[in-house]
Amino acid sequence: MPKTMLELKIVSSSYGAIEALKGVSLRIEQGEIVTLIGANGAGKSTTLRSITGLVPPVSGDILFEGQRLNALPTHKIVALGISMAPEGRAIFANLTVAENLELGAYLQPDAAQNERQMDRVITLFPRLAERWRQQGGTLSGGEQQMLAIGRALMSRPRLLLLDEPSLGLAPLLVHTIFAAIDAINKEGTTILLVEQNANAALKHSHRAYVLETGSIVMEGPSQQLANDPRVREAYLGEK
Amino acid sequence: MATFLQQLINGISQGSAYALIALGYTMVYGVLRLINFAHGDVYMFGAYMGFYLANNKWIQSNVGTSTAGAVVVMVGAMALSAGLGIVIERFAYRPGRSGARFTLAFWLGIVGAGIGHLVHPSLISLAIGALGGILVGVILEQTGLRPVRQNSRLSLLIIAIGVSLVLENGGQQVFGVDPKFFPQIISTTLWHVGELTIDSQKVIVLAVSILLMLLLNLFVKYTRTGKAMRAVSFNLDAARLMGINTDRIIALTFAIGSALAAAGGILVSLLYPKIDPLMGIMPGLKAFVAAVLGGIGNITGAMLGGLIVGMAEVMAVGYGQSTYRDAIAFIILILILLLKPAGIMGKGVVEKV
Missing domain, CATH: 3.40.50.300 (P-loop containing nucleotide triphosphate hydrolases)
Structure with a gap:
């Protein structure tokens, strides 16, 4: 059951x-x-x-x-x-890809754990690693969607x-x-x-x-x- | 040339004080899309808190009137004003945002009382105005007309005006109507560099302003809470979805903005020691212009805008007509609204459909 x-x-x-x-x-x-x-x-x-x-x-x-x-x-x-990747992605355009992911783990205090989760997200979307220090707003639509899902995953x-x-x-x-x-x-x-x-x-x-x-x-x-x-x-x- | 350099120094120091106040406008606008018109009055409150702390016997006897004393006065007034900012957010804007019952009616009543008293300065017209305001507020709340829904920007604006009236009139009751003289918490030295005379107070105003702005920038850029603040100002719902307690971030934004305004109030009082309960109105408006000029919502823009407005004002007095002193900021406002409404650093807002 x-x-x-x-x-x-x-x-x-x-x-x-x-x-x-x-x-x-x-x-x-x-x-x-x-x-x-x-x-x-x-x-x-x-x-x-x-x-x-x-x-x-x-x-x-x-x-x-x-x-x-x-x-x-x-x-x-x-x-x-519960975590959500909202409609229209709602990426923080003025923050970098890394900062967007960090905010996804806002409520997770365990830094080592977050580090591992970040690796998991990068394994899932290798493209994000190439854009690591770029501002979220400069990403393409597909990359923004990857970031939105990755960010939602950061809270595990x-x-x-x-x-x-x-x-x-x-x-x-x-x-x-x-x-x-x-x-x-x-x-x-x-x-x-x-x-x-x-x-x-x-x-x-x-x-x-x-x-x-x-x-x-x-x-x-x-x-x-x-x-x-x-x-x-x-x-x-x-x- | 010497006069020009002299004016430049004056302008930079005046401008950095405006920049400190402008930061509060722009940060609150960033998180709430609201012009907090009570912000100039927080600046006044800060100056008064500095005044009372500086005249406090206990503080005088324990830290003396040395630099340490000045720091205690400054930090103390900033902390008390941060508290006022939190109270304003908690008891005026937050109920307004969440559409709590009778919030709009209450503040419309206060605005009505203010208008009534303006029309005819008597208790009766004040009471009539208050009752009229409450009545209109209750009707609007009950019918829920679309443009004045409880959580609309219009009702938040009415609340802002109400809060401002409360602070100004409350200030006149508590602090007294007559101006007071801000004590010299740091002694003045005059430095002579060639033909220039540099007033140490002006250097202090500039140095403290730069230090505070630097700290603010580091905070917003690198701390977890600072990042949360940027997230809230970019997209409130998305910030909520990160697990950010947005109400707490908004309260914190008010606290920081208010503390900076208080610092501005004390620094300006070092240069112009006359303080009174209505002293916040004009610098408040000018700092608002500075925030709009820089691009409202943009922290760097607010600093730049403050410097430009301060500089323009000092130059207008120095080389033009001193009677234009207060007009220059509004000329700038008209120009920026005509030429680049989004401000120098601001980006055009794309309306989502």
Whole structure:
């Protein structure tokens, strides 16, 4: 029986008067890659932002290993072992690659441990080592995405949230990023992946949820959803 | 030539004091995107704290009026002002940011009282103004109109004006309306170099300013907290995701900015010893211009802007009309807004869609 890592129970979130999530329920088991697909504005990013407390939910429960996250500020949620590479990468453009990674380990006091984790990130993305002293803002889109994921890994999270990691990247880089996602997962990190590239996301995940205008409309093993005619038509661009 | 060099020295020392105040504006703007219009009043508060510490019997008897005494006065006033900065952030801006109930109404009430008193200086018009402000505030909070949402920049601006009014009028009540004379905590020596006369006070102002700015730069560049501060000012949400307690960094930013303003207040009081509760208004505005000139949010820019504004002011007095003394900063503001609104070191802001 797999252990539940994260569970959302009828979570609703809103920006002012606009309700972005309307009672979303989902669960992630330990060791899984779960993907959340849907159109623009369906609430994918809001789901991640609600989990990390950037948009505190209005109602419902968010449970991480049984602990309720709703009322916690973001920095405490990160301390529990959740980390996120946000949409648009949000690299600190005025800081170097090294400083960006250091900030990722902001809550980790063990310098030796951080050093080892940094090596792991470089093994995953050797390109970052070549850019080590460069300012984050001078990196290419793909390199920024590597840095965003690497930075999120620096806190040694048990649950990694990725928001549109393939957005705007050339096909070859998309491949690199998804290969890295697989590798991170194999090393034991559970992943919740938000993607508009449904094709790749379904290929590289165990289970999937489909989000439409703030509600979950479909769920199941990724392979099964990839063969579902409705998913194929709406998200995989087939008639 | 000698006069020019003399003016240059005066300008640099005046400018470095403006730079110290400008740093507070620019750092707070960096983390909150807010112009803390109460910052000039913190500068005033710092000067008064220096005044009371310097006149304190215990301090006088224990450290004397030597250099050690001056350092105690300086550091003490900076610490007390840092405390004031934290209090302002904690009890005015943070409730405003998080949209706590009645925050906007409370501060609008104070602004209303100020306007009422301005229109007609009596208790009745003050009370009418206060009630009007509270009423408007409650209505805005309840209806939640979009431009004045509780956590909007407009309501933070109203809070800033309210805090400034509280400090200025509170200062008049507590410190007295009449000007006081700042004691000479360091004795003056005049050095004669050729035709030049160099006042040791001006050298001290310059040296202390440079030292503080250097320390600030080292702190922001190399310490873990300094890096967190840069992260917060670059992207608040991304900083949160690193596990940074952004509220604490913001409070710390207010503390550092306020301490620097206090240092500026004491240094300027060494040169111009007359202090009064409204003394912060004009230097506050000029330092704000300096921050905008340098590129608001940019620490190096604030230092540069302060020097330029101070220099321009001294040169305008020396070679032009001394009546333009206060106008020159605003001429600079108009020019920079027309020619390069992002400031000298500032980058154009790209609005995300």
